[in-house]
Amino acid sequence: MISIQALTFHYQRPIFENFDLQIETGETWAILGPSGCGKSTLLALLAGLKLPTGGAIQINGQRLTRPRPQTGLILQDYGLLPWATVHENVELGLKLRSFYGADGIHAPRSVIAVKETDSWLERLGLTSLAHHYPAQLSGGQRQRTAIARTLVLQPDLLLMDEPFSSLDAPTRASLQTLTLELAAEQGLTLILVTHAIEEAALLGSKILLLNEPPNRTASILPNPGAALPGHRESPAYQALCRILREKMDKDRVTATF
Numbered sequence: 061m062i063s064i065q066a067l068t069f070h071y072q073r074p075i076f077e078n079f080d081l082q083i084e085t086g087e088t089w090a091i092l093g094p095s096g097c098g099k100s101t102l103l104a105l106l107a108g109l110k111l112p113t114g115g116a117i118q119i120n121g122q123r124l125t126r127p128r129p130q131t132g133l134i135l136q137d138y139g140l141l142p143w144a145t146v147h148e149n150v151e152l153g154l155k156l157r158s159f160y161g162a163d164g165i166h167a168p169r170s171v172i173a174v175k176e177t178d179s180w181l182e183r184l185g186l187t188s189l190a191h192h193y194p195a196q197l198s199g200g201q202r203q204r205t206a207i208a209r210t211l212v213l214q215p216d217l218l219l220m221d222e223p224f225s226s227l228d229a230p231t232r233a234s235l236q237t238l239t240l241e242l243a244a245e246q247g248l249t250l251i252l253v254t255h256a257i258e259e260a261a262l263l264g265s266k267i268l269l270l271n272e273p274p275n276r277t278a279s280i281l282p283n284p285g286a287a288l289p290g291h292r293e294s295p296a297y298q299a300l301c302r303i304l305r306e307k308m309d310k311d312r313v314t315a316t317f
């Protein structure tokens with residue numbers, strides 16, 4: 061469980077103030093809001109890459125003071141190493157872990173087999189591309205490599221920051237479906253940042269709507285249909301998109317005047 065307690069975070073101006081939020085293990089959340097509202101900041105705080113100015117974030121009862129090895133982070137630009145093949149990119153995390161250990165400090169006694177890499181390449185449909193370099197891949201293939209590289213480390217929490225926004229529509233749709241499948245299959249807690257209303261309504265069983273900073277209270281919309289097949293075509297999905305559109309427009313108008 062993730063517990064955000066009275067979180068305050070400032071740059072030059074406050075982004076979060078006394079902000080509370082609970083995320084249960086295994087839930088799928090979308091964080092939605094206009095550009096500049098603090099989505100990436102919240103993700104960086106959840107990743108332990110930024111520390112709160114005030115308040116605390118606890119994950120499974122432990123206060124977050126630095127990045128956890130069990131948290132996977134996937135960004136929009138994939139973060140692949142250009143000089144390494146698909147196979148080497150996916151294997152990299154395991155190699156680093158065998159050097160530093162699962163706790164990030166102590167190297168483990170046994171090194172995880174390369175078998176893990178191969179099975180994740182297969183799960184993500186990358187086997188035939190294993191010896192290609194990132195420059196030889198499409199955007200969708202790069203993002204699948206980035207996902208394989210993260211999941212090979214068996215995270216319990218997966219954070220994604222606008223991971224599909226630079227992909228074409230069919231590739232985006234297939235990766236959205238794959239991400240939901242993988243999260244369910246691996247029992248992951250998934251938190252995905254997006255500025256796209258449709259993506260939030262499609263993926264998030266719960267949607268956290270952020271506004272113009274400072275964010276003080278969590279506006280949460282439940283979306284239980286997100287996990288069900290056919291959600292994209294359902295009236296509930298259409299209705300939720302409409303509500304989100306209205307809420308985002310309203311917030312923008314009140315923020316502007």
Ligand code: ADP
Nearest residue numbers: 071072075093094095096097098099100101102
């Ligand atoms: P989002 O991801 O929702 O677009 P961010 O979390 O990146 O928004 O940023 C929230 C606000 O904080 C924005 O106004 C942005 O300009 C500001 N900001 C982001 N990073 C920094 C930084 N390193 N230093 C100062 N201000 C920042």
Ligand code: MG
Nearest residue numbers: 099100101221
């Ligand atoms: Mg952002």
